[in-house]
Amino acid sequence: MAQTKSPAAKSKAAKGALKAPRVYDTRDAKNRKLTRKDVQKAAARYKNWGRWGKDDEIGTLNFTSAKDIVAAAQLVKKGKVISLALNYDQHGPQSGKTNYPALGRFNPIHVMTRTGTDAYSGILDHRKIRGTDDIVIMGLQSGTQWDGLGHILYEDYMWNGYDCRNVTSAGAQKAGIEKTREKMVGRGVLLDVAKAMGKKWLADGFAITTEILEYTERKLGVEARRGDYVLVHTGHIERCFASKSWDGYPGGDAPGFAFDTVDWFHKREIAGVATDTWGAEVRPNETEDTTQPWHWIAIPIMGLTVGEIFYLKDLADDCAQDKVYEFMFVAPALPITGGVGSPVNPLAIK
Amino acid sequence: MAQTKSPAAKSKAAKGALKAPRVYDTRDAKNRKLTRKDVQKAAARYKNWGRWGKDDEIGTLNFTSAKDIVAAAQLVKKGKVISLALNYDQHGPQSGKTNYPALGRFNPIHVMTRTGTDAYSGILDHRKIRGTDDIVIMGLQSGTQWDGLGHILYEDYMWNGYDCRNVTSAGAQKAGIEKTREKMVGRGVLLDVAKAMGKKWLADGFAITTEILEYTERKLGVEARRGDYVLVHTGHIERCFASKSWDGYPGGDAPGFAFDTVDWFHKREIAGVATDTWGAEVRPNETEDTTQPWHWIAIPIMGLTVGEIFYLKDLADDCAQDKVYEFMFVAPALPITGGVGSPVNPLAIK
Amino acid sequence: MAQTKSPAAKSKAAKGALKAPRVYDTRDAKNRKLTRKDVQKAAARYKNWGRWGKDDEIGTLNFTSAKDIVAAAQLVKKGKVISLALNYDQHGPQSGKTNYPALGRFNPIHVMTRTGTDAYSGILDHRKIRGTDDIVIMGLQSGTQWDGLGHILYEDYMWNGYDCRNVTSAGAQKAGIEKTREKMVGRGVLLDVAKAMGKKWLADGFAITTEILEYTERKLGVEARRGDYVLVHTGHIERCFASKSWDGYPGGDAPGFAFDTVDWFHKREIAGVATDTWGAEVRPNETEDTTQPWHWIAIPIMGLTVGEIFYLKDLADDCAQDKVYEFMFVAPALPITGGVGSPVNPLAIK
């Protein structure tokens, strides 16, 4: 079994000896000292441009091999499917208020163009069939979503060094989300940081550092490897559910990745990562200079596909119960041509 | 191996002896003799209402067991992922013209709310991040799609006997597509009828009967079983691609299921079925009395989830090459609350 | 001059003697005693069905004669155009919260499909023109708007006795807003109730009764007549602006018409009426039995076209200054086929 032979699993035995990681909170200004120069250095260090050829449009999704997919399927042992999506409707997270500048996002608008009430009223019968139809108007970033590689730009460039002017009003001419249509299948790993830290949910400004990610791995006995999809549970959505309000969720303060984890994602050669927060990385950010500095590096520089607003509670509960933190992960994006993102119903299959 | 022990596989040896099935064309009026009474009789015979309890909202998706899912994962041997979706864009099938009454469907409209050209122009920099966003406006029936159980009504009822007035302008209050969020995972089987019949694509009006489905199974050495997702390849999309026009595709004449196959789907206890046509069943329909009579029975009466506009060529090519017509099938609907359908990027994983 | 000869004008001299009208507040439960039976009686009394023929689809808009239009044009003396629309954007009233059940309305979503930043980036130049385009997604009830005659139904009927099933998912087959395309031109009269009552704005629950309307007429020296468009200023929007919040505006408590004014609108043979509130009539309504009882009578029974969310401050200021409360009113609906309402930029031309 892949899982039992891993170094992480071996360290399981030694778990009692695990040293608690250092934690810090970015709401404290002293933890917001990252500079623009740090970001530039990271850009130089982690740049994957050209790594998969000059025409590549999918970045780290290349890390997952056919063999990895076969192995991932072997992780299906219970025949249990767990959806990681929030339903798309007017109760979604975009209703929340924040103090950050608005991005104009809104909850999905679902409208019907033929209904059962039309049918009941007899007005469809000239068609000799009683059918219904519907339409959705939705931001591709409005709920559970993949960020495509065109979603964040680095200076005048996008992923792989393409000119940022490839993302026009007509959509992304390069690295559109439709290029990923046969990806997002592989081994999934849940890093339940909230659980590892002994919390139901992590506080706003809680920085998930490399140290904390590795602590979580050892604590839970699982290890993220090349080609994996890593899901990081902070409990942020549960906190919103508990307070019956999304206020603060979209764009507000949140637990999330510290900037130093770009190194971890790079070394581990992770295919994709997703969290249950609005924006993956810790907020307030560790800097005043740039907004979402982790994104600056992860997406356009490393080519890392990032998922956001994944609903991870059901999966976390299941993993806590059977103590198996790896699974087959299948989360196909909708191939919306030129999309810089996609809604998705990600499935963990155990 | 499930595949090699199946009766279908055994019959492989005897394939040379296969008797060619009877074929007919519904463009010939003598093949349009189905009556409203026939439909009513079928409704009485195949009604699954209550079969999974009075509160069930997912119908035949219940046929797939956890064990089936585990077995389906075992079919992943090459680590190859094949998408069965057409891209969602202005080149989609809704541009085609037909002689049938319009349904008001349109190709997806994708618009950007922040772009790389905005970034290049410097107007995003006050945000300290260069990010892009987008919106889609799309009919849930506009491209590769699942029909939800609220999509077709039978008289004043919907699936499981729910009152059809549950599908209001506010969406489907019962059997909305979001109820399927942890389904659409199982064994997939490709019935390549076009190939079995020795054609690149089947003609309009070609009725795919039970006899032809079973002939195809024997010919290809595969058998559809309880809980499976059955994909039926007619080549209709390839024909449109060859003619560089979708004219006739949306709502027009097409090859597809004969009405008698409702019996086959019922007996075989199929979880879901999808085709590469606009409307699954043969057109012209086998009757003048009702429109899409197969849908009348399949969806509201049997509770069968139906996929349409699946792009099956790549899968058909792969199966023809490795002669393996079964695979893991993962095709999660987007959980749009109250949806009577969903766009989907269905994956065959081999 | 029409204005100086009117009885209202004559009474101007006697203004000092005006008796203050009775006022009441519907937030007090004792002022919410209207019954369903009262509504039914009013329906019988004020029903205009058939008044303009059995095929009529525009109701009281018929009251304005060609002669009235000529006379209205004579009111243009300063050459001043005053818009009564709020801009359509994300700052509109639909962002406000209320305690009433949500109607799913949202502020207009405006998106660009070609931009100046595209142009600047050089990506449009292959077209040999630098042009921009845009799209709006908007509820027809989201801002300054006309309610069409299909907007409110009385039991199973709509205006003129048409079956309510004429308003299907495909729109209003009868009395769609497009039928008014050559109406909404005539004499406009501003009844500045807030000013007449000596307030900047009226309180929530303030019932504008017939007595108060007539008091306002006498106080301001103007009289509403057959075929007029009557604009009633409550100051509700100014109150929202002052508080920098739309909370409570959409669907919340508000000043507005008392139910008894249906009699006044009927007798005066008013063509159309508009207010600066979300829903024209007083809220809380004067009853617990029905929601918006005034609408039940005004729209489907009387055929009265009603405007809402009209921005009346600029007009009120101008009228207060020149003491002329009548003007040419031109407020064409967009002829959206089958619409039950329309956004509008209403103009008062003085």
Add this chain to the structure above:
Amino acid sequence: MAQTKSPAAKSKAAKGALKAPRVYDTRDAKNRKLTRKDVQKAAARYKNWGRWGKDDEIGTLNFTSAKDIVAAAQLVKKGKVISLALNYDQHGPQSGKTNYPALGRFNPIHVMTRTGTDAYSGILDHRKIRGTDDIVIMGLQSGTQWDGLGHILYEDYMWNGYDCRNVTSAGAQKAGIEKTREKMVGRGVLLDVAKAMGKKWLADGFAITTEILEYTERKLGVEARRGDYVLVHTGHIERCFASKSWDGYPGGDAPGFAFDTVDWFHKREIAGVATDTWGAEVRPNETEDTTQPWHWIAIPIMGLTVGEIFYLKDLADDCAQDKVYEFMFVAPALPITGGVGSPVNPLAIK
């Protein structure tokens, strides 16, 4: 009477002596010799930047004075209102095919969010009111429309010399259509070129030159003056109606303004102009170098507001009958913040 004293009216008597104007057809390549240099020269000659101050955002709409508006109202003599809008629906012009590059425009999509069939089905009654609502999704350029001053850019500039980067994905930060909310009121003049040329409709490629505009004025006894809104009837829509197809209309060949008319519009100090064609100017354009060269000058350089897809037949018929080609014109744009255009229901009031 303004009309009877005009030079045009005087020349009426001499009409018999009118010399037929020179006509030419741009489908003939020899009539497509306009160069980029000609366009540049015109830009230098007709530039109105700064004419109404450096902060102006409405251009030639400034030409109409208060006095002009008073005079325009005096033209209302019959009390007849004529709408110049096509209904907004799926039968609109965007369904037509052309050989020119697509602009992604589509006919308005109108959907209901509460219906009479919902009401009939009883599912609205918990609200204690039977009301309906609707939504429109429409390109602001999809039907009868005003082009705003942000719609066409000249090199890196927009109207008044503003940087073209003011038109971002968030809309036009300068010269948005909402700035015109109290404009589009004045004297309207119909130049029925089709009638003057003795045709029901003009042929594709028919160039409406200054000579032809002036010939039309003399022929019809009307003259366009400073501050007027000039409506030019070509009959193009009637031709589409006659052929029951919009093919060729959106973006295809059409009669329209010759480039030399920019001089005429400039000298005459016209406030706004509208035609019954898709794009106002003659197509094929008189050049291969630029697309819509007349637009390059009219909109960003002169600041001229241009209307398109105006339905002028009813007005043309009325004018032909009463021989009065002037009227009050009221055509308020919807103040969609940042819009580069607006749908409009323009009214001619006679």
